[in-house]
Amino acid sequence: MALAEEHHQAKSAGRLVYRQSVWTRATHWIWAISLFFLLLSGLQIFNAHSTLYIGQQSGFAFDNSVLSMGAVRTPEGLAGRTTVLGDQFDTTGVFGVSGTSENPQVRGFPAALTLPSYRDLATGRVVHFFFAWMLVVTLLVWLIASLVNGHLRRDLAPTGRDLAHLPRDVADHARLRFHHTGKYNVLQKLSYCIVFFVLFPLIVLTGLTMSPGMDAAWPWLLDVFGGRQTARTIHFVAMMLLVAFFLVHIIMVFAAGPINELRSMITGWYRTDPETKRDSAS
Known part of the structure; x- marks a missing residue:
């Protein structure tokens, strides 16, 4: 048994x-x-350069970016702006501008996602x-x-x-x-x-x-x-x-x-x- x-x-x-x-x-x-x-x-x-391009060259004289993470000044302060294939999105606090409202950081990805931070x-x-x-x-x-x-x-x-x-x-x-x-x-x-x-x-x-x-x-x-x-x-x-x-x-x-x-x-x-x-x- x-x-x-x-x-x-x-x-x-x-x-x-x-x-x-x-x-x-x-x-x-x-x-x-x-x-x-x-x-x-x-x-x-x-x-270090939070923009992606298609082609051999890049810079202010070229319009070939497909992704960009940056910051713009608004009446309320710095705001994160992410542009994907020409469409712009407010990504404040995540991409473009992160950190605290007292100490905003202008960077593509936030410090928590980079090494070193x-x-x-x-x-x-x-x-x-x-x-x-x-x-x-x-x-x-x-x-x-x-x-x-x-x-x-x-x-x-x-x-x-x-x-x-x-x-x-x-x-x-x-x-x-x-x-x-x-x-x-x-x-x-x-x-x-x-x-x-x-x-x-x-x-x-x-x-x-x-x-x-x-x-x-x-x-x-x-x-x-x-x-x-x-x-x-x-x-x-x-x-x-x-x-x-x-x-x-x-x-x-x-x-x-x-x-x-x-x-x-x-x-x-x-x-x-x-x-x-x-x-x-x-």
């Missing part, structure tokens, strides 16, 4: 499967740390470049390890069967219904492929395009991205898309079960659904 009860409990709780290799777990956490510091230091760099472009650049190269090296390590151990082919490459299940997976996620099978679903595969093979390369290459030294060594980068200013804009958009991915990723972790998801990314072991549920889901 005791053995039968133990077997029933094990089935009802699901089983543990080894889901994440040590290479996947290590690079995952290094990316998380690197992207955190890249974001905050990148906003420090952006604040005070104006220090030199330190921001040092931090940004350090973690940028850490991101690049970690990405190369992950790519080599994933090719060698089969993680890329086995777990990330979407199959025809995966794509056929895409409408069902979208509907399940919209209703917060998750199937813990120990394998990535098609939405995870597609989003991870976009991050690894589109956004990461894009943000690295546009970052290199903004470097005069790299432009001298690889002048074709300027042609590919339509100039240094366009590369800066694409770099900013790619960063915002990575932030959006991160926010959705965190929401999904909590919705799907944070203990199970975190255990998977710390120890590698993941608990699947009970056998009856898993069988009915398939």
Whole structure:
């Protein structure tokens, strides 16, 4: 009786499967740390000139800005103004002008979102470049390890069967219904492929395009991205898309079960659904 009860409990709780290799777990956490510091230091760099352009050149003589965060004087005092594709918005207290009413600060992004919090472009650049190269090296390590151990082919490459299940997976996620099978679903595969093979390369290459030294060594980068200013804009958009991915990723972790998801990314072991549920889901 005791053995039968133990077997029933094990089935009802699901089983543990080894889901994440040590290479996947290590690079995952290094990316998380690197992207955190890249974001905050990148906003420090952006604040040095909080306007984005399309084209080779920028300045007062050109009308090619697509985003601008600044301040204007009003009868009530300084007010933040953010202009997006010609449309102007009052963003006082958030973008353009932040801080307190007694001590307003004219800056694109507020101090709480930059590293350092005070104006220090030199330190921001040092931090940004350090973690940028850490991101690049970690990405190369992950790519080599994933090719060698089969993680890329086995777990990330979407199959025809995966794509056929895409409408069902979208509907399940919209209703917060998750199937813990120990394998990535098609939405995870597609989003991870976009991050690894589109956004990461894009943000690295546009970052290199903004470097005069790299432009001298690889002048074709300027042609590919339509100039240094366009590369800066694409770099900013790619960063915002990575932030959006991160926010959705965190929401999904909590919705799907944070203990199970975190255990998977710390120890590698993941608990699947009970056998009856898993069988009915398939």
